Amino acid sequence: MTLQKSTTLLIVGGGPGGYVAALRAAQQGIATVLVEGSGVGGTCLNVGCIPSKALIHASAEFHRATRYGQKTSPLGITTAAPSIDLGQTVAWKDAMVSKLTSGVNGLLRKAGVELIQGWACILDGKTVEVEHSEGLMRVQCEHLMLATGSQAVALPHLPFGGDVLSSTQALSLAQVPTRFAVIGAGYIGLELGMAYARLGSQVTIVEASNRLLPGYDADLVKPVEASLKALGVQLQLSCSVKGFEAQTNTLSWTGPDSAEGRGQFDKVLVAVGRHPFTKGFGLESLQLAMNGKAIRVDDQCRTSMHQVWAIGDVTGEPMLAHRAMAQAEVAVDVIAGKNRHFMPASIPAVCFTDPEIVTAGITPEQATALGIDCITGIFLFAANGRAMTMEASTGFVRVVARRDNHAILGWQAVGEGVAELVSTFGLSLEMQSRLEDIAGTIHAHPSLGEALQEAAFHALGRGLHR
Incomplete structure (x- = not known):
């Protein structure tokens, strides 16, 4: 027997975009059903942003303790030789994720959102069938919102399985691999590669491009390259992976001038990107306009079908949780009858390498x-x-502004802890600040934020501390 249900808004996908849309809709009195096949919070909360940052933090703490154990700290700190139980670290990470997902579930219940745990199949733009623990349920809706996210890209000749890992699997290893290979030098590959290098793995990074982090300008990447060198990470740039021999755990690649390379690795992480999740739930039945593999939307998150909406990674780049959340706010407001458009001045990005890289606006x-x-x-x-007292004096802050009116166009920074500056970067762009606005704002001393004011001073030709 198929149960029947109707609602005003039906959201498929409970990641950052989906659950935020559900909460905002409920706050505005819109009857909302949220369908999620796995756990609320999506990739970001369960197997992405949050757990990866937990592993990065744990690896940084272990690496710091290891340095102190070498009796070379200028701070005068020494320790006995540290050790790490990766199983315990993963358990700590999992407990944190569980706490956060429980919190999201509680917010949804409090707001009055009906959460259906099950896998959706779209029948048409108004009807979705959900397979869940109690059988089949058919849900009719006025508005259908697609927030299905993205999934890791697998290489055809190097499928996930066994010792070949996706980023999800790399976050739940029971032991630190002795030899760890990373295919792809984008932000996911470098974040996890550096984390395992700090945990003690011998890490090799294989990248098809001739440089690391191809999406970032070279000046920002240089401090990260220096950190990789200090960690003993081996870089194989301009190299194409040929395959992985599971019996001998041998990874092979072709380098510049067709030179052959190979190495034995306990684990191989494939981190060559993500693509929108559009298969396996009947999306093709809607025949929506697409941008490549992504659903095409306008600046109100409308698809090509009336009252069908899409937000987050399924709509393409940049695939960032905070973009999905912002799109959710816009789409729900439009459904509620408000005049909103998704036209941000910038979508800030953070790369949690060592040191961190942040960007907002243009270079x-x-x-x-x-x-x-x-x-x-x-x-x-x-x-x-402040950076000097933190032993974090590598890196810089850079501001870009128009010459004629000093309107700020972009910010870039690299350094320890700079992720916490990025909200200020974004705010200055949204508020259409000028260099004089930043230079004239009193910044607390000592703080990393003073670097923003000093960068503005420098652009105006009146730098102080340089």
Whole structure:
């Protein structure tokens, strides 16, 4: 027997975009049903952003303790030789994820959102069939919102399984691999590769491009390259992976000038990107307009079908949780009758490498390519008191502004802890701040945030501490 249900808004996918949309809709009195096949929070909360940052933090703490054990700390700290129980670390990570997902479930219950745990199959733009623990349920809706997220890209000749890992599997290893290979030098590959290097693995990174982090400008990447070198990470750039021999755990690749390379590894992480999750739930029945593998949407998150909406990774790049959340707010407001458009001044991005990289807005090179006459200001953390007290004086903050009116166009930074500066970067762009606004704002001393003011001073030609 198939149960029948009707609602105003039906959301498929309970990740950051889906659950935020459900909460916002419920707050506005919109009857909402949320369908999620796994756990609320999606990739980000369960097997992505949050657990990966937990592993990164644990590896940083272990690496710091290891350095102190070598009796070389200028702080005068020494320790006995540290050890790590990765199983316990993973259990700590899992407990944190469980606490956060329980919190999201509680918020949904409190808001009055009906959560159906099960796998959805779209029958048409108004009807979804859900297979769950009690059988089949058919849900009719006025508005259908697709928030199905993305999934890791697998290489055809290197499928996931056994010792070949996706980023999800790399977050739940029971032991630290002695030899760990990473295919792909984007942010996911470098974040996890550096984490395992700090835990003690001998890490090799194989990248098809001739440089690390191809999406970031070279000045931002240089401190990360230096950190990789200090960790003993081996880089194989301009290399194409040929295959993995499971019996001997041998990974082979072709390098520049067709040179052959190979190595034996306990585990191989494939981190060559993600693509929108659009298969296996009947999306093709809607015949929506697509942008490649992503669902095409307008600036109100409308698809090509009336009252069918899409948000988050399924709509393409940039695949970031905070973009999905922002799109959710816009789409729900439009459904509620408000005039909203998704037209952010910037979508900040953070790369949690060592050191961290953050960007918001455009770079000097991008400004030039757009024909904008710009000026820049840079302040090095080597001259920042707070950074020095944290032993974190590597890196810098850079601001990009128009030459004619000093309107800020972008920010970039690399350094320890700079992820916490990115909200200020985004706010200055949304508020259409000028260099004088940042320079004239009193920044607390000592803090990393002073670097923003100093960068603005430098762009204005009146830098102080440099």
